[in-house]
Amino acid sequence: MSRMRDALPGRQVEWVEGWGRAAGAAGYVYRPTNVGQIREVLELARSRGVPVVLRGAGRSYGDAALLAEAVVLDLSEMNRILGWDASNGVAQVEPGVTFHDLWRSVLADGWWPEVVTGTMTPTLGGGLAMNVHGKNNWTRGTLGEHCLELTMLLPSGELRTVTPETDGELFHAVIGGFGQLGVIVGARVRLKRVHSGRLEVHAVAAQDLATMLRLADDAKNRWEYVVGWIDAFASGGRSGRGLLHFANHVKADEDPAAQESLRAEAQDLPARLAGVVPKALLWRFLKPLTNRPGMRLINAVKFRLGSTIGNDKRYRQTLAEFSFLLDYVPNWERVYLPGGLIQHQSFVPVAEAEGVFARQLELCRRAGLPSFLAVLKRHRPDPFLLTHAVDGFSLALDFPVTASNRDRLWRLVADLAEPVVEAGGRFYPAKDAALPGELYRATFRDGQLERFAAIKERTDPGRLLRSALADRLLLP
Ligand SMILES: Cc1cc2nc3c(=O)[nH]c(=O)nc-3n(C[C@H](O)[C@H](O)[C@H](O)COP(=O)(O)OP(=O)(O)OC[C@H]3O[C@@H](n4cnc5c(N)ncnc54)[C@H](O)[C@@H]3O)c2cc1C
Structure with missing residues (x-):
């Protein structure tokens, strides 16, 4: 940090981590509350020759919102909903508004975000920068597909408003552009009509x-x-066994208590498990089981219950219960401390998915590093320049990081990635911490990275905006 101390004397250095807590970096953190303050920070950083990394809620698993010896521009306090039109479901938001803030403000009017992530804590700015998807990626696409307009502040200090119609090239590059082209300072997003706060769920x-x-x-x-x-x-003929959950919104005439279920309070996740154990403490009970034998047992029991008493069951859940399952156990990532966790999510075309995922599961078992949590989703392509989506499936694999497995794990991630590249698949940087840059770059075969580099040259010629992720993935 010596260069930084000289660059920004008197400014407190903070340790900042990725959500998985396996990666971190010290930086000078600024938390602006308006565009003028962002402009000042960018100007200060440029004048001192210090790069800037943008940060939302810090919910990316790895190093997307980190950079050593940098200014960390944390947008989470720029979090006002500036406009809401309940007649057409369009919201104007600042970048630090979270999914949580958004759905709680609009649900009583009968609206819900088109796309939400497995936790309600990310910001809309961070979500657009990664172009996040939900469990409905096949039917509704990514968050960016529901963004009508973006306002971005370029490192030059120029404020630019773009829509798919006025500047489609920039719009489709900034969304999913990992915060490398400019600071998203505002967005207009379209939500979807819902008639009940509940979903009809089918478990198989x-x-x-x-x-x-x-x-x-x-x-x-x-x-x-x-x-x-x-x-x-599970191995042998049982490899890849699992449980699927399908859900649809409950229709207007199917829920007599619809008005009640649309109240934000009716969506609150219970604070206690079985009415007794405070959920804030739950991760401490899980910690002793967070090792290979413990997770083998938990996975086996979960499958056994789900494939017997839980199989072919239909029931209703609130939107928050179904959508934000991962918020059920607050701070659950702490079970992985001190080493933290990483995730690897690969996207593979339909025809290749079975072969690639079978191989990945086998590679994990052979390396003695089975994934503790594995999640499957169905995806469709989208029009964004560096999109991670394909017409296919994704498999997200969580791994604990320890002092003794770290090198093997990083090698495993490279091994897992190779069949994905061969199959014409993609990777998801929001979840990544360990992918070698050459493998990431190899997934773009139609000049996308060159087009991205040309846009970066126009919006940020001095390369003020950087991140550890962009450096690692060899982004321009
Ligand atoms: C438990 C859990 C479940 C998740 N489930 C899903 C899921 O279902 N689907 C999915 O797609 N993702 C999922 N994610 C990943 C998460 O949604 C993304 O990483 C998202 O980008 C995090 O948003 P954030 O506000 O925390 O941004 P950060 O992680 O802080 O930053 C993400 C990126 O956005 C950039 N950035 C941040 N703010 C701005 C801005 N205002 N302007 C320009 N660039 C900016 C940063 O530089 C960085 O590159 C999950 C994460 C967790 C922890």
Whole structure:
């Protein structure tokens, strides 16, 4: 940090981490509350020759919102909803507004975000920069597909408002552009009409990977939401077995208590488990089980219950219960401390998915590093320049990081990535911490990276905006 101390004397240095807590970096953190303050920070950084990394809620698993010896421009306090039109479901937001802030403000009017992530804590700015997807990616696409207009502040200090119609090239590059082209300071997003605060859910078990993929594919046009959990410890003929959950919004005439269920308070996740154990403490109970034998047991029990008493069950859940399952156990990432966790999410075209995912599960087992949590989703392509989506499936694999497995794990990630590249697949930087840059770059075969470099040259010729992720993935 010596260069920085000289560059910004008197400014407090903070340690900033990725959500998985396996990566961190010290930087000078600024938390502006308006565009003028952002402009001042960019100007200061440029004048001192210090790069800037943009940060939302810090919910990317790895190093997307980190950079050593940099100014960390944290947008989370620029979090006002500036406009809301309940007649057409369009919201004007500042970048630090979270999914949580948004849905709580609009649900009583009968609206819900078109796309939400597995946790409600990310910001809309961070979500657009990664172009996040939900469990309804096949039917509704990515967050960027519901963005009508973006306002961005370029490192030069120029404020620019873009829409798909006025500057489609820039619009489709900034969304999913990992915060490398400019600071998103405002967005207009379109939400969707809902008539109840509940979803109709169908739970189904699958005895192997082929069945998982077939059931998910069959369900994709009948159910808006399709998500699968895979027991990554199962081997042989049971490899890839898991549970699928499909869901649709409950229709206007199907919920007599619709008005009540649309109240934000009716969506609150319970603070206690079974009415007794405070959920804030739950991660401490899980910690002793967060090792290979413990997770093998948890995965096996979950599958056994889901494939017997839970199989082929239909029930209703609130929107928050179904959408934000990962918020059920607050701070659950702490079970992985001190080493933290990483995730690897690859996207593979339909025809190749079974072969690639079977190989990945096998590679993990052979390396003695089975994934503790494995999640399957169905995706469709989208028009964004560096999109991660394909017409296919994604498999997200969580791994604990320890002092003794770190090198092996990083090698495993490279091994997992190779068949994805061969199959014409993609990777998702929001979840990544370990992918070698050459493998990431190899997934773009139609000049996308060159086009991105040309846009970067126009919007940020001095390369003020950087991140550890962009450096690692060899982005321009
Ligand atoms: C438990 C959990 C579940 C998740 N589930 C999903 C899921 O279902 N689907 C999915 O797609 N993702 C998922 N994610 C990933 C998460 O949604 C993304 O990483 C998202 O980008 C995080 O937003 P953030 O506000 O925390 O941004 P950060 O992580 O802080 O930053 C993300 C990127 O955006 C850039 N950035 C931030 N703000 C701005 C801005 N205002 N202007 C320009 N660039 C900016 C940063 O530089 C960085 O590159 C999940 C994450 C967690 C922890």
